[in-house]
Amino acid sequence: xxxxxxxxxxxxxxxxxxxxxxxxxxxxxxxxxxxxxxxxxxxxxxxxxxxxxxxxxxxxxxxxxxxxxxxxxxxxxxxxxxxxxxxxxxxxxxxxxxxxxxxxxxxxxxxxxxxxxxxxxxxxxxxxxxxxxxxxxxxxxxxxxxxxxxxxxxxxxxxxxxxxxxxxxxxxxxxxxxxxxxxxxxxxxxxxxxxxxxxxxxxxxxxxxxxxxxxxxxxxxxxxxxxxxxxxxxxxxxxxxxxxxxxxxxxxxxxxxxxxxxxxxxxxxxxxxxxxxxxxxxxxxxxxxxxxxxxxxxxxxxxxxxxxxxxxxxxxxxxxxxxxxxxxxxxxxxxxxxxxxxxxxxxxxxxxxxxxxxxxxxxxxxxxxxxxxxxxxxxxxxxxxxxxxxxxxxxxxxxxxxxxxxxxxxxxxxxxxxxxxxxxxxxxxxxxxxxxxxxxxxxxxxxxxxxxxxxxxxxxxxxxxxxxxxxxxxxxxxxxxxxxxxxxxxxxxxxxxxxxxxxxxxxxxxxxxxxxxxxxxxxxxxxxxxxxxxxxxxxxxxxxxxxxxxxxxxxxxxxxxxxxxxxxxxxxxxxxxxxxxxxxxxxxxxxxxxxxxxxxxxxxxxxxxxxxxxxxxxxxxxxxxxxxxxxxxxxxxxxxxxxxxxxxxxxxxxxxxxxxxxxxxxxxxxxxxxxxxxxxxxxxxxxxxxxxx
Numbered sequence: 197x198x199x200x201x202x203x204x205x206x207x208x209x210x211x212x213x214x215x216x217x218x219x220x221x222x223x224x225x226x227x228x229x230x231x232x233x234x235x236x237x238x239x240x241x242x243x244x245x246x247x248x249x250x251x252x253x254x255x256x257x258x259x260x261x262x263x264x265x266x267x268x269x270x271x272x273x274x275x276x277x278x279x280x281x282x283x284x285x286x287x288x289x290x291x292x293x294x295x296x297x298x299x300x301x302x303x304x305x306x307x308x309x310x311x312x313x314x315x316x317x318x319x320x321x322x323x324x325x326x327x328x329x330x331x332x333x334x335x336x337x338x339x340x341x342x343x344x345x346x347x348x349x350x351x352x353x354x355x356x357x358x359x360x361x362x363x364x365x366x367x368x369x370x371x372x373x374x375x376x377x378x379x380x381x382x383x384x385x386x387x388x389x390x391x392x393x394x395x396x397x398x399x400x401x402x403x404x405x406x407x408x409x410x411x412x413x414x415x416x417x418x419x420x421x422x423x424x425x426x427x428x429x430x431x432x433x434x435x436x437x438x439x440x441x442x443x444x445x446x447x448x449x450x451x452x453x454x455x456x457x458x459x460x461x462x463x464x465x466x467x468x469x470x471x472x473x474x475x476x477x478x479x480x481x482x483x484x485x486x487x488x489x490x491x492x493x494x495x496x497x498x499x500x501x502x503x504x505x506x507x508x509x510x511x512x513x514x515x516x517x518x519x520x521x522x523x524x525x526x527x528x529x530x531x532x533x534x535x536x537x538x539x540x541x542x543x544x545x546x547x548x549x550x551x552x553x554x555x556x557x558x559x560x561x562x563x564x565x566x567x568x569x570x571x572x573x574x575x576x577x578x579x580x581x582x583x584x585x586x587x588x589x590x591x592x593x594x595x596x597x598x599x600x601x602x603x604x605x606x607x608x609x610x611x612x613x614x615x616x617x618x619x620x621x622x623x624x625x626x627x628x629x630x631x632x633x634x635x636x637x638x639x640x641x642x643x644x645x646x647x648x649x650x651x652x653x654x655x656x657x658x659x660x661x662x663x664x665x666x667x668x669x670x671x672x673x674x675x676x677x678x679x680x681x682x683x684x685x686x687x688x689x690x691x692x693x694x695x696x697x698x699x700x701x702x703x704x705x706x707x708x709x710x711x712x713x714x715x716x717x718x719x720x721x722x723x724x725x726x727x728x729x730x731x732x733x734x735x736x737x738x739x740x741x742x743x744x745x746x747x748x749x750x751x752x753x754x755x756x757x758x759x760x761x762x763x764x765x766x767x768x769x770x771x772x773x774x775x776x777x778x779x780x781x782x783x784x785x786x787x788x789x790x791x792x793x794x795x796x797x798x799x800x801x802x803x804x805x806x807x808x809x810x811x812x813x814x815x816x817x818x819x820x821x822x823x824x825x826x827x828x829x830x831x832x833x834x835x836x837x838x839x840x841x842x843x844x845x846x847x848x849x850x851x852x853x854x855x856x857x858x859x860x861x862x863x864x865x866x867x868x869x870x871x872x873x874x875x876x877x878x879x880x881x882x883x884x885x886x887x888x889x
């Protein structure tokens with residue numbers, strides 16, 4: 197369950213806080229709606245609960261605040277706005293990436309896609325999805341780690357009626373299995389129709405905390421539903437009499453033979469119809485969540501509402517009225533049933549409208565659930581239990597909330613609103629997942645690999661780098677006077693970095709820059725996690741990408757030079773080991789600089805700028821310090837280090853260590869080492885700072 201205590205946002209200059217001392221509970225096994233008009237503070241309250249915004253107050257999710265939960269996505273599934281995914285990534289690729297982050301098997305992506313009805317769109321790009329498909333994908337993303345609690349901000353906003361019913365049906369199914377569901381909305385009818393509990397906010401304060409039935413009765417606008425073949429005539433008469441009596445009455449024609457009368461009573465309208473001899477087929481009190489097209493009653497309130505209507509029928513002697521569904525040929529009751537109902541109805545008399553006809557008033561008992569479209573058909577049996585009377589409720593409400601509810605194994609048919617699957621064809625979901633608590637992502641290397649190969653940016657960047665390098669190498673060979681090592685690397689002296697190094701730096705910057713631009717990991721925390729496991733995975737993947745790019749660049753340049761000028765310009769120098777090591781170190785260092793700078797400055801452009809700044813800004817400074825006039829110079833630094841620190845290494849290892857030291861002692865190598873060290877220290881400092889908070 198969710199327990200919110202004293203949620204208060206920080207004051208806004210001269211304005212009162214958007215949320216002021218909001219406290220409520222959302223029990224497990226039930227759907228809770230946070231209702232309020234635009235600006236009432238719904239979104240701010242949710243962000244305070246999820247610790248995405250600074251303020252006061254405390255929120256417990258099953259007895260623990262969110263910052264005390266090591267992996268929040270396994271406890272809370274969140275959807276605030278659109279799905280935060282790269283628009284070029286496929287639906288299935290995005291979910292498989294989240295599976296790696298959540299530490300669950302990759303097949304979970306296909307399971308949740310089927311549960312929300314998106315299995316046919318698994319290869320579609322996120323940028324091409326409609327609003328309804330995006331919301332269903334958001335539900336799938338929230339269900340990937342099998343969380344206990346779902347928190348959605350206006351989930352049905354701007355959705356069509358079928359998509360909204362499907363989404364709310366999935367939320368209802370999650371609550372029916374013992375989970376906690378909290379969603380915000382500005383529509384009172386949506387709250388009354390789809391929730392079991394409604395918390396109303398006005399100007400940042402809680403003004404009502406009610407059960408949905410009580411909310412419908414006390415806070416929604418009541419009306420009288422009338423069905424008559426003379427709807428226009430009755431509407432004119434009711435309006436005329438109200439004007440004569442100076443009463444505020446509004447009559448709305450809802451099409452066909454239906455009227456909705458606001459500000460009047462069943463008795464007044466019945467007397468008007470009786471005096472003028474107008475036949476009335478239906479006359480019932482309703483509230484905002486009732487009437488045609490309202491959908492099914494939530495399972496948690498169905499029995500209570502039927503019992504209360506039965507009590508009213510016994511007291512008044514009149515048949516109880518409930519929601520009606522459009523009757524069709526297949527739902528018409530038999531002649532015996534119609535005769536029995538007519539005999540059971542009291543005769544019409546003064547002050548009472550003619551009894552509604554059973555042929556048009558509603559469906560036969562036991563068939564209303566099958567014919568009335570609603571979001572929870574899969575949760576309610578089609579027929580009454582054995583031994584139960586025809587009008588008995590078909591499904592009990594959810595069990596009483598418990599602090600540690602246990603959910604039953606789920607089926608896809610339960611999560612997919614609409615026509616329920618037959619028991620023999622229902623595909624069971626796997627049992628609740630058991631995943632160790634660890635920082636996100638749980639499988640960082642797998643997550644980073646799926647993130648890198650899930651979109652075509654890396655492949656396009658690599659192709660552009662190879663093309664530019666080949667053209668540059670041909671032009672340099674044509675001009676002449678370029679050393680063989682620089683010719684193979686396509687690195688003219690006029691450029692600070694070769695194309696391969698710039699490409700590796702860009703890919704490294706994208707590794708962290710895309711996390712902040714499309715924060716798929718920030719749904720439950722609000723910020724991209726700065727974890728050492730995630731950083732290590734990104735450094736490993738970027739280093740492997742840089743090595744592959746460096747090798748392909750040299751090979752492609754050699755092949756093009758051989759094609760244009762013969763083998764004499766395509767050969768490798770005799771002492772290729774030292775230039776080759778320096779070349780690989782330069783490309784990998786640029787990639788790492790991009791990763792660290794983008795992680796520190798939260799931007800791809802900042803990461804690429806840090807890569808370019810190394811040869812343009814840092815190298816001259818290092819060179820000036822390293823070779824500047826002084827009493828004691830640093831000349832011979834590698835040899836002195838070798839003499840002091842190195843002994844006889846096995847297999848000639850001291851030669852490779854000395855080569856590495858020689859590369860670091862060069863201006864470019866020293867500048868790159870200095871930049872990487874500074875960026876790594878800054879990253880670690882920001883990581884520790886976020887953990888302290």
